[in-house]
């Protein structure tokens with residue numbers, strides 16, 4: 001990180017100098033790490049909208065220009081030309097693999113793809129109505145009870161490499177098993193002869209009486225979605241993974257925390273909420289104006305799901321690719337989904353509406369992704385699970401970067417206390 005001239009802060013008549021740091025894309029930040037020790041002041045920043053918690057070399061995002069790159073590579077090029085496994089390797093290890101490294105990495109997913117026999121019983125403990133995100137989070141945390149983790153006092157590369165493939169491989173199996181559990185069908189086991197995405201589709205949709213036909217178009221669409229979800233720098237779930245991991249909690253626990261953070265409808269859960277909203281509009285006769293007006297009404301908590309973003313103040317580059325991908329897939333599969341028409345109509349109206357224009361609210365990654373999942377046959381409750389499978393390499397890459405960073409510290413924000421001042425305890429008999 002380059003260091004430039006200092007920023008000057010004047011407090012109570014005294015001037016303090018704070019270093020300005022500059023990232024490789026010219027982003028500037030004021031380093032306030034010594035602020036409290038030299039001034040006795042802290043900063044106040046609801047939702048961390050202006051606070052960097054780390055320097056990171058993983059993902060670059062320019063929300064004004066709609067730019068997203070993993071390790072310097074534009075997301076558009078990766079979505080079109082790379083595979084999910086290659087992109088995962090890039091995110092975690094920092095460089096694109098050679099063909100030998102990619103072959104080894106891909107093959108290493110086979111052996112750990114099964115779950116411990118005892119863990120399979122866990123699925124029976126959940127009610128059939130359980131949300132698959134609850135199952136996913138519980139099962140990922142449970143992995144720590146069955147498979148050795150990383151010795152946090154003496155972490156080794158071999159341990160880390162083993163856990164990366166184990167997590168990515170098992171998460172896919174857990175997701176498919178959670179789905180099978182929810183529909184009361186027997187588990188379909190992973191197959192060594194299938195690649196990552198076809199293997200997942202086979203576990204999801206084959207059954208003892210039916211061999212699912214894996215279409216290239218479906219694999220391609222799912223690949224694009226997984227790549228586009230693979231990382232997004234310091235979003236809520238990734239920051240959670242970093243925060244939990246900063247206490248040296250094991251990688252399984254840190255990833256579980258990320259899964260839980262992702263579940264919320266303001267974050268990854270939005271993909272499920274978008275389809276619920278579009279279905280509701282459809283049932284209501286397709287009246288998009290009614291929902292636009294509801295979203296603008298400040299006395300109503302309703303928001304247009306799949307619109308807006310903390311960082312993007314222009315069109316989310318992922319949404320652009322996913323929208324096209326949704327049209328292409330539905331065309332190829334010959335599906336006529338009225339929800340896609342409603343989504344397009346809603347987007348058109350929103351983009352012409354001054355409320356949304358003034359607030360820079362555009363469709364985000366979650367707006368069109370559910371239409372693709374739906375076309376593939378993935379049920380709505382599984383959408384955020386799909387997001388988790390995609391985001392896993394990003395979470396792992398950030399955990400690794402944090403653990404390897406020489407300046408890493410336990411995450412521990414400050415607060416401005418606004419509660420009562422000191423007062424004497426009054427026994428209950430005298431209250």
Ligand code: CMC
Nearest residue numbers: 265266267268270295303304305306307308309310359364
């Ligand atoms: N519908 C209507 N109004 C909105 C929306 C929306 N979807 N999003 C933001 N606004 C308004 C908000 O009410 C506020 O208005 P005002 O200035 O009058 O108070 C203004 O826009 C700024 O919103 P904010 O809540 O301060 O912005 P934020 O950066 O804190 O929130 C967000 C970002 C993504 C949580 C929010 O835009 C939102 O709730 N969107 C809907 C949920 C969604 O699609 N989430 C997925 C995000 S992308 C993928 C991911 O992160 O996983």
